[in-house]
Amino acid sequence: MSAGFQPHVHPWSLDARDYPADAALESRAAFLVRYALLAPSYLNAQPWKFAIEGDEVLVSRDPLRRLPVADPADRELLLGVGAALTNLRVAAARFGLAATVRAEPEGVDLVARVRLSPTGPIERALADLFPSLTARRTDRGELRDEPLGDAQQRILARATACDRAHLRLFTVDPPKAALAQLIYESTVERMADRRYRDERVGWLRPGDGGETDGMASDKAGLGSGGFRTTTWVTRNFNIGETAGMRLAKLARANAALVVPFSGDDAASLLDAGQLMERFVLTATGLGMRCSFFSLPPNVARRPSEILDLMSADGIPQVIFRAGYPKARACRPTPRRPLRDVLVV
Ligand SMILES: Cc1cc2nc3c(=O)[nH]c(=O)nc-3n(C[C@H](O)[C@H](O)[C@H](O)COP(=O)(O)O)c2cc1C
Secondary structure (H helix, E strand, O other): OOOOOOOOOHHHOOOHHHOOOOOOHHHHHHHHHHHHOOOOOHHHOOOEEEEEEOOEEEEEEOHHHOOOOOOOOOHHHHHHHHHHHHHHHHHHHHOOOEEEEEEOOOOOOEEEEEEEEOOOOOOHHHHOOHHHHHHOOEOOOOEOOOOOOHHHHHHHHOOOEEOOEEEEEEOOOOHHHHHHHHHHHHHHHHHOOHHHHHHHHOOEEOOOOOOOOOEEHHHOOOOOOOHHHHHHHHHHOOOHHHHHHHHHHHHHOOOEEEEEEEOOOHHHHHHHHHHHHHHHHHHHHOOOEEEEEEOOHHHHHOOOHHHHHHOOOOEEOEEEEEEOEOOOOOOOOOOOOHHHHEEO
């Protein structure tokens, strides 16, 4: 790690004025990757790798950062990589580069190529999201139960569809209550699995400022009992019932629950992740915060009254909530340094 690198601070204190506008495209691309790695990922595993080849950024999954128990088919991994793609596209647009994403369905680890071009068309709406890249935080605290205004709804509605995925917003019962129930069931089911709890513990961190990935134990929903207590309790007790009730309660008080729907192939999941992040960045720009509720694969696919209520095409890949925060401060999470994720 480079001297003075603080993983909670440094990755988020990017200054657009440092963009090497006159340097070779490779150097400019490397600068853009700094924004890509600020994307959210399940348990902050940061399951991505980047490489620069000519005018392309190659984006791969990092097989060492998979979660075989929680995410055996890399569904959530690809949502996270899709989010990183959106960040890359937003940063590219801000600095006047068109970014064309091409999914690589045949790749083993390689999932997408992003071609950068100084002459292609720039999507203004993407560039406008740039300030949200460093402002976004996953906020697991209470949100205000305040409905979206018409203007906000109109702005957010622009970020709800793309080629292979779409988002649906749920603002009222009965679907919102049904989704809260689904979150409860998912949590109970996951936490009952000792292997899942062990895997989760492997990604919990003391949160002392030194680590570069994973989730600080005080964000794990067990209060501030400290790292050792949190990991011990998570490993040895099935706290699914309590955790599920707490999450279901959080899921009910907010402006909207949002669900990305898509197919299960890699290209569709990348699209779902891109769209999810576009929505989250748009919401961030409107002063809102989001947090995620992951869905175990079998729960998302189980035919149920809940899915009937949602009556949407495709598979619900994750649920997230969006709303106005009650408490303003929300500290940033760590990231790995650029040199660990970018292969030159
Ligand atoms: C696909 C996906 C699923 C996630 N699922 C959960 C979840 O179930 N519970 C949770 O607290 N956070 C969840 N997160 C949020 C991550 O934990 C969070 O992005 C990560 O810790 C980094 O923090 P940041 O988003 O504040 O940068 C999820 C994120 C993604 C992209």
